[in-house]
Each structure stands twice: as structure tokens, then as C-alpha cells.
Amino acid sequence: MPAVLEMDLPVERILAEPSVARQVVPPGFDYIRTxxxxxxxxxxxxxxxxxxxxxxxxxxxxxxxSGVRDETVLDISAGLLNNAQGDRHLRLRQALGAFFAPQRVEAARAMIAERIATLLARADRPAGLDLVRDVARHIPAHLFAHLIGVSPRQRAYFNRISIEAFRVFEMNPELGDGVTGAWRDAAAWVNGLIESQRGETGDTLLPYLAEQRRAGLLDEDEMRLAVTMLLIGSVDTTQGLMGVMMRAFVDCPDQWQALREDPSRVPAAVLEAARWRPAEPWIFRVAPDGVELEGIPARPGEHIYALIAAANRDPAVFENPDTFDINRVGEHLPLTWGLGRHFCLGRSFAVMELEELLLGCLLRWPALGYRDPVSGAAASYFSARFTLPVKPVTPV
Known part of the structure; x- marks a missing residue:
């Protein structure tokens, strides 16, 4: 039976460096109770x-x-796919899953590559650029606009809503007003979108969902909740991964050089970056009465946290886990996008966007550095979710 250690592990330490749990927990312990x-x-x-x-x-x-008391927002949270259990969860996954088919991902790749090239060309200057604010922040929102068939001019709105709404997973009670407002705004925007596109045909999300509703796999409320979930989940998380991925390469210039010498390693490099520093530190669950985890009784209603950033640095699974190495082979996938029945539906789109951003930057810059080397190196890696001031450098 896995061992459990009672210890104090402040949330602030995990948020500052998510893999800290792997560093401070003694060998031999798989779980800690905090x-x-x-x-x-x-x-x-x-x-x-x-x-x-x-x-x-x-x-x-x-x-x-996270301080949300608004009953409308709480009802939205209860109805989301990510909250569904049993047969309803399987039905909703079946209804939504086909939209994320590989052919749709690949069909969007050229459009995303072109968008990235345009953003890099506009922002690139000798003094440097903010790789998140000038480039990464605009890519997932552009893809979301494409998938739902609206003007990409709305991407600033998508960014704001997604970033503010996704902060609910920080579980900080001081965030209540901002989180509540973002989810209410998102729901209102989605309601208007569905009404404006009712009856339309095509290969975008809403006609697809309408077909699923006619097939009996979704009802009207579930359509609205599906679009709301995709708006919230498809922008902030991917943008965050883009920022921490690019910071990994700024911090490890030898890996940038290795990738420039062999760009075929880009898919492996994306997975390695997601392993080394995921944009989110944990995945949350709740234990009902009578549940055990590998023989360990969970208390009824106990909060369970899968500390994926620690798992991604597990030396029992990854050789030299604290080393960023794009040439890893034959190892497990990172847990960054989850596992099992709640595995991230949009993972393939996210990976494609990350690959294209990395390729676009590789083609443009032989090396990258911080615009301000002292403050850049000292910043928490989580800061790269929101800002990453960099500049091209001339290799020695």
C-alpha cells in the first residue's frame, strides 16, 4: 500500500514552483495529507x-x-461536461468528441501557422518583444473564433473572459467577484451567439452541436454549456502553456540550439515542455463516502489533488526529471492534459498550436534571451503565463 505522510505544504509554495512537492516530500511517499x-x-x-x-x-x-455565491453561476458549473458523471458524461463526451477529430485539427494548422507568422513579423524588433502579450495571447483566441465562426476581432474579449473565468481553479475566495462576473458574461455572450447563428449550416461548432442535439445526444442547455466550457477552457490554458514552453527554451539555450539543428523534434519538444513545467499545478477531485485510493481510505467529502507538476518530475518514471531534454524517448506522457475519462478534449488542438508557435519562432530566431536578463531570470516561471519579454540574441 502506498505511504501517506502528514505534512504542511503551503499552497503558495506550489504556485511559486509546482514541482516543489516532489522536492520536499521524502522518498517513498506517494501521498501527503495537508x-x-x-x-x-x-x-x-x-x-x-x-x-x-x-x-x-x-x-x-x-x-x-473561489468565493462564488451567485446561483446562476453555480448552476452553470454543475451542468458543465467536466462536472458530469456516469452515463451523462459518456453521452456528452460522445457528442463533443467527434468535433475534435484529427482532420479538423490538421485543417486548421496552416491557418494558425500563417497567423503566428503575421504576429511575429508585426512584433519582432531589435529591442525585443513580449512573446506572450504580443504573440501567444492572440493565437488560441484566433483559433476559437475560427472554430465557432465569428470575427477574430473578438479575440481580446475571449482572452479577458477566459483568463478571468479560469482563475476559479485557483480556489482563492478573494477572487469571487471577478470570477462571477466573467462566467456571467461568458454565459450571456454564448446565449447571444446561439440565437444569432440558429439555423446556420457549415463546418463550425454551432451547426455541429445543433446536429448532435437533433440526434438526441445534447439538449439546448447542454449546447450552451458546451460552448461556454470551450470558450473558458480553450484560450487561457493553451496561452499559459505557450508562455511557459517558450520560457523553458529561453532558460535552456542548448535545447533551443538542438531543436534548430533537428526541427523534426518539435512534437517531442512540446511534450517535454509540458512535462517540465505545466501551466496548471494540479487537477482537483472530491471523494464520496467509501472511496479508497490504492488501499488508502479517503475521508468522505475530502478534497483530492493530483499534483501533476510533481508527478511530471517523478524520478521513478522520468530519468533525470529536473532536466529539460527534448530528446527523451520511451517514457510516459506528461499528465498535463489529464488522464482517463476527463482527458482534455482539446489537447490535439493545443498541441498543434504549441508546435506551430515553436516552429515559427525557430524559423525566425537563432537564439533567444530575456530583454532584461536579471529580472527575467528571477521571475517566477508562472509569470510566463502572462508576460515574457524577450529579444533575439546573437549566438557566441
């Missing part, structure tokens, strides 16, 4: 949490922990 609940640290323990179908999402608890 004031927050039961936290899985090892890769095997996180895998057990994510594959356990008895554990529940209970998103309304996440929203309440």
Missing part, C-alpha cells in the same frame, strides 16, 4: 486519482472555494 486534503505526489498516485471513476469533480465546490 490542510487542503489528500494530495497525490508520485506519477503512479496521480494516475490512480485520475483513473478512479468513483472520484467526483463537484465543480460547484471549486466555485464556492
Amino acid at each position: 490542510a487542503r486534503g489528500l494530495e497525490a505526489v508520485s506519477y503512479a498516485a496521480c494516475e490512480a486519482v485520475l483513473r478512479n471513476t468513483a472520484l467526483e469533480r463537484r465543480l460547484p465546490e471549486v466555485f464556492r472555494a
Whole structure:
């Protein structure tokens, strides 16, 4: 049976450096119990949490922990696909899954590559640019606009809504007003969008969802919630991954050079960057009465955290786990996009965007550095979710 260690691990330390749990927990312990609940640290323990179908999402608890008291927003959280259980979850996954087919991902690749090239050309200057604010922030929102068939001029709105709404997963009660407002705005915008596109045909999201509704796989409310979920989830998380991925290469110039010498490693490099520094530190679950994790009894209603950033640095799974190495082979996938029945539906789109951003930057810059080397190197890596001031450098 895996060992459990009672210890204090302040949330602030995880948010500053998510892999810290792997560093401070003694070898041999797969789980720790903290004031927050039961936290899985090892890769095997996180895998057990994510594959356990008895554990529940209970998103309304996440929203309440972030200070949300608005009943409309709490009802939205309860109806989302990510909160669904059992047969309803399977039905909704079936209805939405086909939209994320590989052929649709590949059909969007050239458009995303062209958009990235345009953004890089506009922002590139000798003094440098902010790779997140000038480039990364505009890519997922552009793709979302393309997928739902609206003007890309709305991407600034998508960014604001997604960033503010996604902060609910920080579970900080001081965020209540901002989170509530963002989710209410998102729901209102989606309602207007569905009314404006009702009856339209084509290969975009709403006609697809309407077809699923006619097939009996979705009802009207589930259509609205599906679009709301995609608006919130498809922008902030991918933008965050773009920022921390590019920071990884700024911090490790030898890996940038290795990738320039062999661009065929770009897909592997994206996965390695997602392993080394995921944009989100944990995945949340709740234990109902009578649930065990690998023989460890969970307390009824206990909060369970799969600390994926720690699992991605597990030395039992990844050789030299604290080394950023784009040439890793034959190892497990990172848990960055989850696992099991709640595996991220949009992962293929996100990976494609990350690949194209990396390729676009590789073609343009032989080397990258911080615009301000002292403050850049000292910044928390999480800051790269929101800002990454860089400039091209001449290799020695």
C-alpha cells in the first residue's frame, strides 16, 4: 500500500514552483495529507486519482472555494461536461468528441501557422518583444473564433473572459467577484451567439452541436454549456502553456540550439515542455463516502489533488526529471492534459498550436534571451503565463 505522510505544504509554495512537492516530500511517499486534503505526489498516485471513476469533480465546490455565491453561476458549473458523471458524461463526451477529430485539427494548422507568422513579423524588433502579450495571447483566441465562426476581432474579449473565468481553479475566495462576473458574461455572450447563428449550416461548432442535439445526444442547455466550457477552457490554458514552453527554451539555450539543428523534434519538444513545467499545478477531485485510493481510505467529502507538476518530475518514471531534454524517448506522457475519462478534449488542438508557435519562432530566431536578463531570470516561471519579454540574441 502506498505511504501517506502528514505534512504542511503551503499552497503558495506550489504556485511559486509546482514541482516543489516532489522536492520536499521524502522518498517513498506517494501521498501527503495537508490542510487542503489528500494530495497525490508520485506519477503512479496521480494516475490512480485520475483513473478512479468513483472520484467526483463537484465543480460547484471549486466555485464556492473561489468565493462564488451567485446561483446562476453555480448552476452553470454543475451542468458543465467536466462536472458530469456516469452515463451523462459518456453521452456528452460522445457528442463533443467527434468535433475534435484529427482532420479538423490538421485543417486548421496552416491557418494558425500563417497567423503566428503575421504576429511575429508585426512584433519582432531589435529591442525585443513580449512573446506572450504580443504573440501567444492572440493565437488560441484566433483559433476559437475560427472554430465557432465569428470575427477574430473578438479575440481580446475571449482572452479577458477566459483568463478571468479560469482563475476559479485557483480556489482563492478573494477572487469571487471577478470570477462571477466573467462566467456571467461568458454565459450571456454564448446565449447571444446561439440565437444569432440558429439555423446556420457549415463546418463550425454551432451547426455541429445543433446536429448532435437533433440526434438526441445534447439538449439546448447542454449546447450552451458546451460552448461556454470551450470558450473558458480553450484560450487561457493553451496561452499559459505557450508562455511557459517558450520560457523553458529561453532558460535552456542548448535545447533551443538542438531543436534548430533537428526541427523534426518539435512534437517531442512540446511534450517535454509540458512535462517540465505545466501551466496548471494540479487537477482537483472530491471523494464520496467509501472511496479508497490504492488501499488508502479517503475521508468522505475530502478534497483530492493530483499534483501533476510533481508527478511530471517523478524520478521513478522520468530519468533525470529536473532536466529539460527534448530528446527523451520511451517514457510516459506528461499528465498535463489529464488522464482517463476527463482527458482534455482539446489537447490535439493545443498541441498543434504549441508546435506551430515553436516552429515559427525557430524559423525566425537563432537564439533567444530575456530583454532584461536579471529580472527575467528571477521571475517566477508562472509569470510566463502572462508576460515574457524577450529579444533575439546573437549566438557566441
